[in-house]
Each structure stands twice: as C-alpha cells, then as structure tokens.
Amino acid sequence: MELELERELKIHQSVPCVSIVLPTQRTSPGRRVDPPRLKKIISNAKKLLKEKYGSVGEKIFPQLDHLNEEINFLENQAALGLYLSPNFTRIIRFDFPVDEKITVGEHFEIREVLQLKQQQIRYYFLSLSKRSEEHTSE
8 A cells, every 4th residue: 555655646747745743642632632733733834835936836725724624533543644736635643653744846745655655564374273184095
C-alpha cells in the first residue's frame, strides 16, 4: 500500500502542492486540541499559498477548508499527513511521531511517507501440517 501511496503522490503533483504534517493526540482530552490546531495550520498554509502563488494558490483554498470536516479525529494515531494539489487530496495517518510542518511548492514533501514505507514489516506465513496420504497401487 505504501508503495502505491508514494507513486500516487508523485503522479498527482501539480503546482501548487501542499504538504501538511502534524502530530495528533490519540486520546481525550488531548484530542480536543487537534481540530482548532489544524484550523490554524490551514490558515498558515493559505498565507503561504497566497504569498508564493497568488490567485493560483487560492484555487485550493476550498480543499483546505474542507479538511477539518473530512477528518475523523477519533481515529487519530501519532500524526496526520495532508497532501493537496489542485485536483488531488489525500489524508494519511502515521503511527510514529512527527514534527509539525507546512510545505508549499512544486512537489509534495514525502519524507514521512518514505518513513512509513521503511517501517512496513513484511510477514511470511508458513503452515506445516502432518497429513497422511494413502498411496494405492493397481
């Protein structure tokens, strides 16, 4: 899945790309601070978009505004990754701690996605059983 995610983020890069990564709280009462904190982060992302891209950056403001409604904070893990471009929005949950950051540019900042990929553990399952088979001769 992470390989598909990495590929998806590379395919959907169109200017501007917004990458937001923020730590979240898994339990209450700390979890209550996440929605207002995300609103503040979104406001900062809008400022960066307007400064760097002007009216082109403003085109993804509605996507940013919709994020707070779309995220179910009851499912929080250690962090959230939000990736947006003009025709793309993706929310990713990370189970490891991150530093808060907002990146606006020509490409998504995917460092945490790569870390998620590295932490993926692959399991192989081997099943052994003792089964007797009858051999008959004709």
